[in-house]
Amino acid sequence: MSTVIEMENVSKVFGKKRAVHSMSFVMERGHAVALLGPNGAGKTTSIAMMLGLTKPTSGRVRLFDGDPKTAAAHERIGVMLQEVSVPPRLSVRETIDMFRGFYPRPLPTDRLLQVSGLTEDQKTMAQKLSGGKMRRLQFTLALAGDPDVLFLDEPTVGMDVASRRAFWDEVRTFLRAGKTLMLTTHDLQEADMLADRIVVMQNGAVIADAPPESIKMQFGGRTVSFVAGSDIDFERLRRLPDVTDVQTVGRQVTVRTQNSDALLKTLILESWDIRDIQVHGGGLEDAFVRLTEEGGEAQ
Ligand SMILES: Nc1ncnc2c1ncn2[C@@H]1O[C@H](COP(=O)(O)OP(=O)(O)OP(=O)(O)O)[C@@H](O)[C@H]1O
């Protein structure tokens, strides 16, 4: 497997702000990595350093085993940054054609228009597109050079449900061709669906780096909630082996557990006085919340 990105002990300081701290990271070809973290965690700064757009304060970054700033590296990548503008006074089609001109083997314009879902808007001035359509155009521009590696920084912000679905279908097609993806998103369901590796950043540092399944297993947990009858023994409930936390609001009880199946069996076999049982969670979002609340104890 060949290495696409390599970061060695990379830090970035803006004035007094330490945006990224001692980040070491390797991404191999064919992988789909989701870089997650709260606002200000350092995701965009990390991506900017991977692309050679921001110079690290210390440490070393390699893209395709070379300097990220070289043109040879850029011919093979497509980028959708968080904040971008399009050139003024060009229509959607002209903008796509202009970007195609930057690459040696661009995709056909009509295929790119189809990806963007903007065929009907091809004569519209790109700058006048709505927020969601602009995001779709930017995705298309990232694909213009038929890249091997895509960097997408919060790509779906502002997209409506249908555009979002069409967008993820395109990303899946891209990945099926064995290509490589670096994605940031605050939509953890999307990250879970697509990524084979989740990297969580907080306060500039990587606090977890694992496949989604292991992150969910380690930090996910589930909640079992029910309405308690008058006979319920809360002290015993708290002491059950699979219970990690119990919250009550009136008669409504929410129990956190690492093993909801075992807990449910106990509650039912012992005929606990409960009704309206519901099981929630176990998703990446739940794991993410706990992971970032714990503030990096995962490493
Ligand atoms: N050019 C800059 N000058 C000064 N501070 C900056 C600059 N760029 C980023 N920062 C700071 O560095 C930190 C990390 O910012 P970054 O944009 O990388 O976060 P992020 O994880 O992408 O957040 P978000 O989820 O909001 O996009 C923040 O505290 C931010 O204010």
Ligand SMILES: [Mg+2]
């Ligand atoms: Mg960002």
